[in-house]
Structures are given as structure tokens and as C-alpha cells.
Amino acid sequence: MTPLSRIRNFSIIAHIDHGKSTLADRLIQLTGGLSLREMSEQVLDNMDIEKERGITIKAQTVRLAYTAQDGIEYELNLMDTPGHVDFAYEVSRSLAACEGALLVVDAAQGVEAQTLANVYQSIEHDHEIVPVINKIDLPAAEPEMVRKEIEDVIGIDASEAVLASAKTGIGIAEILEVIVKKIPAPKGDPQAPLKAMLVDSWYDPYLGVVILVRVIDGVMKKGQQIKFMNAGTTHLVDRVGCFRPKIEQLNDLSAGEIGFITAQIKDVAQARVGDTLTDAKRPALQALEGFKEVQPVVFCGLFPVDANDFEKLRESISKLRLNDASFSFETETSAALGFGFRCGFLGLLHLEIIQERLTREYDLDLITTAPSVVYEIELTHPDPAGVTQIELHNPADMPEPNKIATISEPWINATIYVPDxxxxxxxxxxxxxxxxxxxLTYVGGRAQAxxxxxxxxxxxDFYDRLKSLSKGYASFDYTQIGYREGDLVKMGILVNEEPVDALSMIVHRGTAEVRGRGMVERLKELIPRHLFKIPIQAAIGGKVIARETISAMRKDVTAKCYGGDATRKKKLLEKQKKGKAKMREYGSVSIPQEAFIAALRMGDEG
Known part of the structure; x- marks a missing residue:
């Protein structure tokens, strides 16, 4: 059992692409966690998407043994946390499991929005923050300017910030020394009743659900009966260990240590991030603070392009759900798109990742409907079950306008960093x-709005527009601030006077006309011409706010008339007109899948 004074638990805080995973690689390499032959780029990012995009999606941990200059061997527990706003709750739990953090800032780009959000979370947890200025080998690096920016923007002393380059290995030894000297040892009582925090969980096909834990008090052993305090379930621990980064089995995890356990759990949803684990026979008196249920924020429909893939999609989504309990789904049918699923996500990046994993790992072609958020609707009269307030996830399920008293929508507080x-x-x-x-404030040559x-x-499409308007230099971070009442309406799209449920959306009355016009203009270009004319309309209730018409394909019926009376031509044209009217009455418009996909692309509509 390692004495508490020799344990250091720390995480790495950084904006996307500031070198967090590369720094973790170097720390593992220098402490001998893996031999040179076993090393790969971004060791802790084990999904292809994580490696390609340079982002961390799941929190990873690794235990390193480091002998400091004073000759003492320390146990370093490194938490590699996700950097993106969608995973803010997971980040908060990972930070709560540590006593300190390395703040990694790119010497060329300076402090960015997500760095700021995560640093403030870290400060709230009373962390010792060690600034590291990374990528000093770049030609555009300005370490002194970044040092000043850290002091001005974040307000922490950066005079002793370590200058490093994770890529070339400069400054890595100094970082390890600073971790040992500056980050405090954990506090905890190994004799007290067991109290441990569930930091993360994932599904392993061989081991079942693997749970990442930080032991606060007491000792966790193999064969122990543990209780999840918030979930109320009891399980038997059958494996205790840590990652170095290869799995190493241990006899126990003591107060202050971070490791993993397995307990014959089959479903990740049972092991919720932030829950408190305790001994079933000698429980702790109260659970740890900060636990909350993670609620999906963004909803959208996922439909297979080929209707025969529906069962394959159901199976694939169920498998993904094994690994990601923050993602929810239920079956949905659409007149235009057939059978699919209504899925809930933590945010847009989460939606993109799930969609990409389904396409890649399970070889599926998908159509995604326009993402929408959760609205709260106050009804004028209680429904048969006596409910007066409902949550709306799908615009197609919106009640009749006369039944709605008010609609509230979620608002966010957004911080945007952008060059002048x-x-x-x-x-x-x-x-x-x-x-x-x-x-609106200024720091150096950049504005913070x-x-x-x-x-x-x-x-x-806000994020895409933000990046294109700023040529990729703006960074953006947000937190939710609750619901506010708004003048919101459901805008439906009608093709040949038939509503297309997959294209309906909830919009603000002030922007409805612009949105509607953009959508009908785009559909006019996308839907192929038929033998009869097709009106495309955007409507709010019974009121049409925008319209475009696709003209009919016509055969030249007057071609055979040469000379003679003009009434002969008129007669033929009248006959054709009647035929077209009849055809329009009975004809159905087939909207090709490509048109749906293109119409639902998040292009700017105004």
C-alpha cells in the first residue's frame, strides 16, 4: 500500500488540439509505462475518431511510477479528460477525483474558450494549477505573451510556468518534478468506511462493465460487497486493478488511489458517472456531493437510407448504448423516411460522434433529421392524465396551438474568443x-464576447458559421442557464399540399419567414420535376409564409399542328391542362433521399 504522501492525482486541462494527449504520451514514455516498441501516437485515445480529430471523448487514466530527484518513488495518477463542452459533467467528475491540474496552453494560440471553462471548474475544486506552455518549438510560438495572457485572463501566477514541447520532449522532466513538488498529496482515511467516486464506466466485451473509481476513504478489495448509493444497487467486486496503461490486477485500492473495478455489471446505465460506492455491510453515512443525472440536450431522428437496414440500425444503436449511457433512443416512424429512432445527445459534437461511429463501425448509411432541443410546453388545460406541463423532443408531436399556453426554450451563456x-x-x-x-472585453489582440x-x-449550424466567419480562429464554449418563454411556432413544410413531417421544425416567429423561404428555395432545387406542377410551401398552422412552385415537365402537344386554325392548338392545350390537373390530384411526389439529406444539411438558411 503506497503511503498517501507519495501519491499525486492530477488531470490535464487544455483546449482541443493544444497537445494534451501528446503530453500524456511523453509522461508515460519517460516514466517507463510503455517501452518504445509499445508506444503509439495518443496512447490514451483508443478510438479511431479520437485519433483522427485530435479530441478526447472518454476520460482515460494511467498510473505511473516516478522516481524524483530526491530519490523517493512517487505514484502518479494521470486523468486524461475530454476537452469538449458536451462532456462538461464528465470533466467535472474527473476533476473532483484529483488534487491538481496541469494547465496546458499552446504557445502559438494562447488561452481559448474551453481552457477557460475547465480551469474555472478546476479552481472550484480547490486544485493546485500548474501552468505549462506547450509547443514552444513552433516558429509562431510567443511564450512570454502567452505567460502574460494566462495571468491576465485566468488570474493565476504564470511566472514559473514550465516551457515545454510534448512533440520533441523538451521540458517533460521538469513537468514531472513540478507535479511532485507543487500538487498536494490526497487526503483520506484508510480505516474509515469505504467511500469511492465513480469517475467513468465503459463496456468491455470480456470483462463486462469496467468502472473507473477514485477511493476517498477506506479500502476496496476483491470479493467485497459494494453498494451504489444513488442507484441503490449492490454488487460483488470480482476484479480490482489499475492501468499502467496496460491492465494490472491488484489486491486492493486504498484511500487516495485511482483504479478500476469490475463487478459483474452488464449495463453501463447502472454505473452512472458521479455515483458514490460504499461497503454494503459497513456503509458511509452520506454520499459524495455533485452527483446529477445526465440529461440529453439535443434530439434528432436517425433513419436508415435503406429501409431493410432498420434491424441492423437497432442492433448497432443498442451496442453503442452499452458504452455510452448518456445517449438515449426510442423508435420513431416518419411518413417520409420510414422507421428509425429518435435519439438524445449531450450536444452537437456528441451527435456527430455517434453518427460517425454508426456509419464507420457498423457500415450504415443514415439520414439525420434537423437537430432540435427540448422545449417545455405549458398547456391551457390539463390533459386526460392531469398533466399541465409537457416536454417536447420532436417538433412533429407539438400540440395544437389552441392547447398551448406558453412555450419555453433552453438558453445558454456563451463565451466566444475571437481575434479583433x-x-x-x-x-x-x-x-x-x-x-x-x-x-465584451479585450485581452491582447483578441476579444472575449x-x-x-x-x-x-x-x-x-452556429458552430460551423462561427468557424467560417473567423477563418477557424474563434473558439466557443457554453453553459446552460435554464428555460425562458419565447414566441415559438412550429413551421411545417408541405410538398404538393402534403405535410412532410421530417422537415418540420420549431422556430421563432421573427425568423420563421426567412427560415421558411430558405427551406422552400432549397427544396425547389432538390426535388426533381414531375409531369405536373408541384407547390412547395412553408406554413405556420394554416398560414402559408413562403412558397415556391416546381413547373411541370410538358410534352409539346401542338407539334403535330402545322397551319390551320389557332383554336385547334388551344383545344389540345386545354386537354393537356385538364390531364395535368387530374394527374396532380392523384399523383404522388417522390422526394429522393438525396433531397432529404441535402435539405437537412445544416447550411445557413438566411
């Missing part, structure tokens, strides 16, 4: 999206 020259276009974008400006925005306006 792009500020004007970014402010206009926020203004167009119904944003309320709260603050704080806006309150409706989440509905952000999920559509």
Missing part, C-alpha cells in the same frame, strides 16, 4: 441568432 479583425461579423452572427450581449443565446439557434 473578425469581431464585427461574429457580433452580427450572435445578433442574428437572437443573442443578448452581456460583456459573452452572449446569452437560445440553444435552438446554436444547434443548427
Amino acid at each position: 479583425e473578425y469581431l464585427g461579423s461574429i457580433l452580427k452572427l450572435c445578433q442574428d441568432r437572437r443573442g443578448i450581449q452581456k460583456n 459573452t452572449y446569452e443565446l437560445p440553444l435552438n439557434e446554436v444547434v443548427f
Whole structure:
């Protein structure tokens, strides 16, 4: 059992692509966690998507043995946390399991939005923060300017910040020394009743559900009966161990240590992040603070392009759910798209990752409907079950307007970092999206804008627009601030006077006309011409707000008339007109899948 004074638990905080996973690789290499032959790029990112995009999706942990300059061997537990806003709750739990953090900032790019959000979380957990200025080998590196920026923006002393380059290995030995000297040892009582925090969980096909834990008090042993305090379930521990980064089995995990356990759990949903684990026979008096149920924020429909793939999609989604309990799904049918699933996600990146994994790992062709958020609807009269307030996930399920008293939508507090020259276009974008400006400050050559925005306006294509307007330099982070009442309406799309449920969306009345016009114009280009004319309309209730007409394909029926009376031509044209009217009455418009996919692409609609 390692004495508490020789344990250091720390995480790495950084914005996407500031070198967090590369730094973790170097720390593993220098402490001999893996031999040179076993090393690969981004050891702790084990999904292909993580490696390709340079992002961390699942929190990973590794235990390293490091002999410091004073000759003492320390046990270092490194938590590699996700950097993206969608996984903010997982990050908060990972940070709660540590006593300190390495703040990694790119010497060329400086402090960015997500760095800021995670640093504030870290400060709330009373962490000792060690600044590291990475990528000093780049030609554009300005370490002194970044040092000043860390002090100005975050307000922590960066005079002793370690200058490093994780890629070339500069400064890695100094980082290890600073971790040992500056980050405090964990506190805990090995004799007290067991109290451990569930940091993360995932499904392993051989071991079942693997649970990552940080032991606060007491000792966790193999063969022990443990109880999940928030879930109320009891399980038998059958394996205890740690990652170095290869799996190493241990006899126990003591207070202050981080490791993993397996307990014959089959479903990740039973092991919820942030839960408190205790001994079933000698339980702790109260659970750890900070636990909350993770709720999906963004919803969208996933449909197979080929209807025969529906069962394959069901199976694939169920398998993904084994590994990701924060993602929810239920069956849904659409007149236009057939059978599919209504899925809930933590945010847009989460949606993108799940969609990409389904396409790649399970070889599926999918259509994704426009993402929507959860609305709260206050009804004028209670429904048969006596309910007066309902949550709306799917625009197609919206009650009749006369039954709705109020509709509330979720709002967010967004922090945007952007270089000066792009500020004007970014402010206009926020203004167009119904944003309320709260603050605007300058740090060096960059502006920090704080806006309150409706989440509905952000999920559509806000991030893409932000990146294209700022040529990729703007960074964006947000937190939810609750629901506000809004003048929201359901906009339906009618093709040949038939509603197309998959294209309906909830929009603000003020922007409905622009959105509607954009959608009908796009559909006019996408739907092929038929033998009869097709009206495409955007409507709110019974009122049409935008319309386009696809003209009919016509055969030249007057071609055989040469000379003679003009009434002969008129007669033929009248006959054709009647035929077309009849055809329109009975004809059905087939909208090709490509048209759906293109119409639902998150292009800017105004």
C-alpha cells in the first residue's frame, strides 16, 4: 500500500488540439509505462475518431511510477479528460477525483474558450494549477505573451510556468518534478468506511462493465460487497486493478488511489458517472456531493437510407448504448423516411460522434433529421392524465396551438474568443441568432464576447458559421442557464399540399419567414420535376409564409399542328391542362433521399 504522501492525482486541462494527449504520451514514455516498441501516437485515445480529430471523448487514466530527484518513488495518477463542452459533467467528475491540474496552453494560440471553462471548474475544486506552455518549438510560438495572457485572463501566477514541447520532449522532466513538488498529496482515511467516486464506466466485451473509481476513504478489495448509493444497487467486486496503461490486477485500492473495478455489471446505465460506492455491510453515512443525472440536450431522428437496414440500425444503436449511457433512443416512424429512432445527445459534437461511429463501425448509411432541443410546453388545460406541463423532443408531436399556453426554450451563456479583425461579423452572427450581449472585453489582440443565446439557434449550424466567419480562429464554449418563454411556432413544410413531417421544425416567429423561404428555395432545387406542377410551401398552422412552385415537365402537344386554325392548338392545350390537373390530384411526389439529406444539411438558411 503506497503511503498517501507519495501519491499525486492530477488531470490535464487544455483546449482541443493544444497537445494534451501528446503530453500524456511523453509522461508515460519517460516514466517507463510503455517501452518504445509499445508506444503509439495518443496512447490514451483508443478510438479511431479520437485519433483522427485530435479530441478526447472518454476520460482515460494511467498510473505511473516516478522516481524524483530526491530519490523517493512517487505514484502518479494521470486523468486524461475530454476537452469538449458536451462532456462538461464528465470533466467535472474527473476533476473532483484529483488534487491538481496541469494547465496546458499552446504557445502559438494562447488561452481559448474551453481552457477557460475547465480551469474555472478546476479552481472550484480547490486544485493546485500548474501552468505549462506547450509547443514552444513552433516558429509562431510567443511564450512570454502567452505567460502574460494566462495571468491576465485566468488570474493565476504564470511566472514559473514550465516551457515545454510534448512533440520533441523538451521540458517533460521538469513537468514531472513540478507535479511532485507543487500538487498536494490526497487526503483520506484508510480505516474509515469505504467511500469511492465513480469517475467513468465503459463496456468491455470480456470483462463486462469496467468502472473507473477514485477511493476517498477506506479500502476496496476483491470479493467485497459494494453498494451504489444513488442507484441503490449492490454488487460483488470480482476484479480490482489499475492501468499502467496496460491492465494490472491488484489486491486492493486504498484511500487516495485511482483504479478500476469490475463487478459483474452488464449495463453501463447502472454505473452512472458521479455515483458514490460504499461497503454494503459497513456503509458511509452520506454520499459524495455533485452527483446529477445526465440529461440529453439535443434530439434528432436517425433513419436508415435503406429501409431493410432498420434491424441492423437497432442492433448497432443498442451496442453503442452499452458504452455510452448518456445517449438515449426510442423508435420513431416518419411518413417520409420510414422507421428509425429518435435519439438524445449531450450536444452537437456528441451527435456527430455517434453518427460517425454508426456509419464507420457498423457500415450504415443514415439520414439525420434537423437537430432540435427540448422545449417545455405549458398547456391551457390539463390533459386526460392531469398533466399541465409537457416536454417536447420532436417538433412533429407539438400540440395544437389552441392547447398551448406558453412555450419555453433552453438558453445558454456563451463565451466566444475571437481575434479583433473578425469581431464585427461574429457580433452580427450572435445578433442574428437572437443573442443578448452581456460583456465584451479585450485581452491582447483578441476579444472575449459573452452572449446569452437560445440553444435552438446554436444547434443548427452556429458552430460551423462561427468557424467560417473567423477563418477557424474563434473558439466557443457554453453553459446552460435554464428555460425562458419565447414566441415559438412550429413551421411545417408541405410538398404538393402534403405535410412532410421530417422537415418540420420549431422556430421563432421573427425568423420563421426567412427560415421558411430558405427551406422552400432549397427544396425547389432538390426535388426533381414531375409531369405536373408541384407547390412547395412553408406554413405556420394554416398560414402559408413562403412558397415556391416546381413547373411541370410538358410534352409539346401542338407539334403535330402545322397551319390551320389557332383554336385547334388551344383545344389540345386545354386537354393537356385538364390531364395535368387530374394527374396532380392523384399523383404522388417522390422526394429522393438525396433531397432529404441535402435539405437537412445544416447550411445557413438566411
